[in-house]
Amino acid sequence: MTAGTQIRLPAHLSHPFSPAGRADPYPAYDWLRSRAPVHYDAMSRLWLVTGHADCAAVLRDRGFSASAGQQGRARGEELPPSMLTTDPPDHTRLRAPGLLLLGPAAIASVAEGIAADVDDLLERLAGETVVDAVREIGSPLATSVFLRLFGLAERDRKVFAQLAQAASINLDPLAGPQVAALGRSAMAELSRFLDGHCAVAAPSPLTRLAADDRLTRPEMLGVLGLSVVGGWQPLAEAIGNALYWLLPRPEALAALREGGDELARTAMDELLRLEAPIPFTARVAVGNVTLPGGEVPQGARVLAVVAAANRDPAVFDRPGELLLDRTPNPHLAFGGGPHFCLAAQLVRQTGAVLLSRLxxxxxxxxxxxxxxxxxxTMIPRRLRSLPVNLGGLPVDLDDLPADLAALPAEPGAVPAKLGGGDAY
Structure with missing residues (x-):
């Protein structure tokens, strides 16, 4: 399929990147995956890949460059060194020390603390009737987890959370130039903040990474910054997205109460499959590449739409349903191949603990x-708010506190038209 070939959605479906299509992009994804799993999209000026086999190939094939895919988002500015902005062998060199921060041993070292943080959070909520799961569960829990990983004190909570929130604008490839500039400034400030704490933080995965001599100081700070942008907000949003699916289903909540830790872990994977905070990832084809669903020409800017791949009926039985015990579950919510998300275990473990105990x-x-x-925003896929009734009694939305009932304007809202497609 050439760039000139037009794929037109039927009139009853909105483009998944349009304002009308963002709330529920899955019907459009289903239509595209069944008819054109690899195609050039004139609206975004990108090649969209929606089939599971095709997305898995894009993520694993060395014929696609993650570095070029990310540099396309920089609008001419140099991106800081990190796993996200490099390909092997540089990526491999950066990723190995990154395990000191987010690898199995690092997560095991804070596991008991994370469980304690969950219990403390739920205890604080016990006196409440209605809470916003986005602002009062997901974000505070993600902040607590990263304070532990970084050995930061409770007094650092507010500043860290503000910087993490501001820097996470960098996740959104469709953010306008002014918003993107604010995100880069916030990332620079976050790097200065973390740099200043490397020598004074309590012994932690952060201090172990900072002491490792395999990375230069800028590279180490790039790994830290990426862990926040690629870990803090996706973890926070994964909680809200999971509760969005779980709470309307009392039978699923009851199964979690009885199912123990193993079911909680498989449930978290299933919830990530259904509503991945990172719904797609960018690559550039370094040569002509043949995918199961079609040809991609050299130089093509490609989006592996993992949110579409995660509901591919060729791989997942009853793909649009929540099956808490789904195994195997080869979802691509954490990507795949060399760039498989380093924070995957952290998100899975924290989410499972929270869901089980809640x-x-x-x-x-x-x-x-x-x-x-x-x-x-397109990335992360997240709810503006999620009012949760902890007691389970019906609530009149007119009686909610103003900060829950109102839907504030999005600070990083994207323009209605995608424009030149140069965000990637």
């Missing part, structure tokens, strides 16, 4: 709003 602590929890609104 199900036991609040057995009648339910959504206070049956139709919560999705944010305008």
């Amino acid at each position: 199900a036991r602590r609040f057995p009648a929890a339910s959504l206070a709003d049956a139709n919560p609104a999705w944010a305008a």
